Amino acid sequence: MGWRFDAPLVSLTDDAQNKAAKELWARESLGGIKEDNNRLPRPVIWLLALTILTAFLITAPLWGQRPQAAIYQEYVALMDDPQVQSIADPNGKVEYIVNAVKSKGSKYEALQERHPVEWDDLMLIKDQVIELERKGVDLEEYTIIGPWVTLANFEGEKKPDGSTIRKQPHWDKGYTIDVFYVIYFCVAVVIAVKRLPEFSWVPTHAGH
Amino acid sequence: MLKYLFAKNEDIPPGTTAIFFGFSSIIWFVIGTGIGSFNAAKLAFPDFVTGYEYFAFGKMRQVHVLAVILGWISMAFAMAMTYITPALGNTRLWSEKLGVWNVLIWNVGLSLALTLLWMGISSGREYSDIIWPIDLAIIFGVLFPLGANVWMTIVTRRTQGIYTTNWFFGTGIFMVIIVFLVGNSPEFFNLTGLSEAYMTWWFAHNVLGLWITPVAAAIAYYTVPKVTGNPLYSHRIGHLHFWSVVIFYSTPAAHHLMSAPLPEWLKSFASVEGVLILVPAIAFVSNLLLTMTGKWHMFVENVEIKFTITGVLLAIPLNMQGGFQQTRAINWYIHGTGWIVAHAHLALLGFSTFLEGAAVYYGIQTLLRRKLYSLTLANFHFWFLLIGFCTYWISMTIAGLIQGAGKIYEVPYIDVVIAEHPYMIARWVGGTMVFTGNVVWLYNMWMTARVGTEIPVGRLPHELAYER
Numbered sequence: 001m002g003w004r005f006d007a008p009l010v011s012l013t014d015d016a017q018n019k020a021a022k023e024l025w026a027r028e029s030l031g032g033i034k035e036d037n038n039r040l041p042r043p044v045i046w047l048l049a050l051t052i053l054t055a056f057l058i059t060a061p062l063w064g065q066r067p068q069a070a071i072y073q074e075y076v077a078l079m080d081d082p083q084v085q086s087i088a089d090p091n092g093k094v095e096y097i098v099n100a101v102k103s104k105g106s107k108y109e110a111l112q113e114r115h116p117v118e119w120d121d122l123m124l125i126k127d128q129v130i131e132l133e134r135k136g137v138d139l140e141e142y143t144i145i146g147p148w149v150t151l152a153n154f155e156g157e158k159k160p161d162g163s164t165i166r167k168q169p170h171w172d173k174g175y176t177i178d179v180f181y182v183i184y185f186c187v188a189v190v191i192a193v194k195r196l197p198e199f200s201w202v203p204t205h206a207g208h
Numbered sequence: 209m210l211k212y213l214f215a216k217n218e219d220i221p222p223g224t225t226a227i228f229f230g231f232s233s234i235i236w237f238v239i240g241t242g243i244g245s246f247n248a249a250k251l252a253f254p255d256f257v258t259g260y261e262y263f264a265f266g267k268m269r270q271v272h273v274l275a276v277i278l279g280w281i282s283m284a285f286a287m288a289m290t291y292i293t294p295a296l297g298n299t300r301l302w303s304e305k306l307g308v309w310n311v312l313i314w315n316v317g318l319s320l321a322l323t324l325l326w327m328g329i330s331s332g333r334e335y336s337d338i339i340w341p342i343d344l345a346i347i348f349g350v351l352f353p354l355g356a357n358v359w360m361t362i363v364t365r366r367t368q369g370i371y372t373t374n375w376f377f378g379t380g381i382f383m384v385i386i387v388f389l390v391g392n393s394p395e396f397f398n399l400t401g402l403s404e405a406y407m408t409w410w411f412a413h414n415v416l417g418l419w420i421t422p423v424a425a426a427i428a429y430y431t432v433p434k435v436t437g438n439p440l441y442s443h444r445i446g447h448l449h450f451w452s453v454v455i456f457y458s459t460p461a462a463h464h465l466m467s468a469p470l471p472e473w474l475k476s477f478a479s480v481e482g483v484l485i486l487v488p489a490i491a492f493v494s495n496l497l498l499t500m501t502g503k504w505h506m507f508v509e510n511v512e513i514k515f516t517i518t519g520v521l522l523a524i525p526l527n528m529q530g531g532f533q534q535t536r537a538i539n540w541y542i543h544g545t546g547w548i549v550a551h552a553h554l555a556l557l558g559f560s561t562f563l564e565g566a567a568v569y570y571g572i573q574t575l576l577r578r579k580l581y582s583l584t585l586a587n588f589h590f591w592f593l594l595i596g597f598c599t600y601w602i603s604m605t606i607a608g609l610i611q612g613a614g615k616i617y618e619v620p621y622i623d624v625v626i627a628e629h630p631y632m633i634a635r636w637v638g639g640t641m642v643f644t645g646n647v648v649w650l651y652n653m654w655m656t657a658r659v660g661t662e663i664p665v666g667r668l669p670h671e672l673a674y675e676r
Contacts (some may be wrong), residue, residue: 031298185456189447
């Protein structure tokens with residue numbers, strides 16, 4: 001096992017071992033099968049990098065979540081406001097509510113923009129949201145499914161009181177483990193591949 | 209077969225084990241898809257064969273699944289291993305005698321296991337339905353002898369290097385033994401609850417990920433360079449593929465249980481790894497398709513390449529689905545629906561079956577030194593398999609999306625059943641086409657063995673395919 005470290009991205013194997021590997025590669029017949037020494041094509045390298053990036057981005061709870069009831073809490077609170085009541089057009093009512101909440105500033109602003117509602121939608125969930133507020137539950141743990149406000153279909157860690165967290169984490173130790181796992185994998189495969197003769201060497205397949 | 213069971217090893221002709229495994233696999237494929245077609249008919253036509261306990265869907269479903277996995281797929285793997293491993297090492301199979309006994313015990317044992325399942329004697333866990341004494345018999349009576357033959361053939365090879373296919377074969381059989389030992393631990397140690405659920409899906413995931421996927425891919429690594437005569441495009445990409453299978457396929461079992469009360473970090477970890485299953489898939493597909501350079505005409509003309517490249521191409525939708533359907537954003541919608549059934553068939557009946565089909569076609573012709581009896585029947589088989597599979601896959605995917613919508617919006621169950629009825633009929637039509645194609649295949653291979661034209665010394669079967 002001869003190693004060299006002066007040009008790690010070219011080869012990790014010393015000249016003598018590279019020479020022996022090339023001779024064996026050219027000489028040996030594996031049941032009539034031949035192998036080339038091509039590098040991974042650049043577009044495929046980019047595709048792999050994109051895959052690794054996507055793996056983290058798509059599994060973090062950025063996309064595809066149903067709206068939490070909490071994001072409409074401020075909307076529901078304004079529904080009985082006299083100024084809203086005085087507007088006849090349902091679209092106008094919603095526009096007024098949305099602008100009022102936006103001008104005050106809401107921590108759910110991005111989610112509210114991602115999940116727009118109509119007056120009829122608000123009418124359907126209004127009583128349910130008020131009832132849940134009365135019970136004092138965390139409305140971030142409730143989602144809107146059609147006309148219903150229901151406990152999210154998500155089972156996280158246990159809270160101190162024994163109940164289950166119903167909110168999806170944006171980061172947890174699973175992702176941290178993954179970061180290291182992917183790094184270890186990439187390093188190990190690069191080492192394995194760089195122990196081979198450099199990709200610019202083309203086997204002759206002599207004797208096949 | 210009986211005369212070889214007690215013959216001396218050196219008196220058994222090379223390739224005997226592989227030929228027995230090859231024909232056994234086709235017969236199990238006919239049985240497995242026949243039962244599958246019957247089961248699909250019960251779903252399409254609810255009044256079809258009712259009133260008999262042993263023909264109830266609940267008893268026959270797992271017989272179909274395990275006949276296909278342990279009969280067709282695994283025996284086709286055994287066939288490929290017992291002729292490709294020695295060929296790549298320029299040697300003979302370590303022990304043909306052990307191999308012949310392996311075939312006998314496998315067939316008898318599987319018949320017994322499936323009979324027990326049919327009688328309702330089951331562990332009650334999907335994919336690992338077989339009861340633990342039979343699991344132990346599979347490990348020590350079936351898998352370990354096969355492993356011993358493969359490992360010892362690699363050890364006693366006459367080459368210095370080991371070709372990519374044999375890395376996967378040697379490792380695949382080792383890993384599936386571990387999967388059977390660990391994955392059935394809920395039964396061995398009476399584990400219940402979440403531990404049982406997790407181990408059940410660890411088994412189910414890894415039977416696919418550490419046995420069927422890598423071994424099927426290994427076959428393609430042999431078939432494409434062998435039949436086209438092209439060198440494998442890249443030994444380096446083979447490394448990337450092999451290690452990414454071992455690392456990324458072994459970890460995401462929890463993504464089968466995304467709505468279960470498992471630790472959330474475990475699901476996050478598994479979900480990222482689940483997407484990273486695309487890494488080996490990209491490596492595998494790019495390596496094989498680039499190996500085809502200059503030989504794409506064979507995709508149309510040659511039966512083995514037609515099967516193999518179709519399997520390779522099906523790996524793309526398979527891994528795109530598999531990678532993304534398990535994420536939280538998508539899984540909540542399609543979990544527990546026909547979408548998953550469609551995906552499972554894409555893996556087993558699409559991707560892997562086409563690769564194994566090529567191995568069995570090529571192996572039987574090469575070992576018997578006989579030209580295929582009928583190219584027309586082989587093409588009939590290919591198209592019935594492909595069209596039947598696609599019909600099944602597309603119809604079940606649509607049915608799954610309907611079920612997903614019904615589940616989320618709490619549509620009454622009977623309304624969902626009515627909505628998906630046309631797709632259940634399409635499923636039965638597709639499955640029956642696959643079964644019909646396989647009956648034709650069995651006939652074609654039987655006739656190849658009996659009356660196929662002998663292949664002259666020094667020639668390969670695919671070189672003679674178009675010669676009369």
